[in-house]
Amino acid sequence: MGNVLFLSGLSLTIGLKSTMQFFMKRQNFKGTISFGSGFFFVVVGWPIFGMILESYGFIVLFSGFWPTLAVFLQKIPIFGWVFQQPYVRSLFDCYRGRRVPV
Structure with a gap:
């Protein structure tokens, strides 16, 4: 369903x-x-x-949409600060502009 x-x-x-x-x-x-x-x-x-x-x-x-999702998560008002932390942001930055290798 x-x-x-x-x-x-x-x-x-x-x-x-x-x-x-x-x-x-x-x-x-x-x-x-x-x-x-x-x-x-x-x-x-x-x-x-x-x-x-x-x-x-x-x-x-949908691996091409992960960078867009990362930017969206960083802009959420209350919850977004977690995704703006340096260690989480570096994880998102390593996939920005690239597809996940499969």
Whole structure:
């Protein structure tokens, strides 16, 4: 149920055409196949293996958004000071502008 809601929410947020283009990009094939096959294994009855594949696919698909998430977390009024500490900020800075190697 969560996968269906995730995909429908993404489609409603950025549009159906943009969603299809995102999942069909050549650089996102590995993540798309992992996410889709993980969904298949969850439906078939292998939930642990399916969730592991889905998690891997999610990380690969959305690894380009981690720098944006880091900036957003640093700007949260009360909670953001944790992410502005030097040791946490250096962790975010090492991934800024790069995709996570997979």
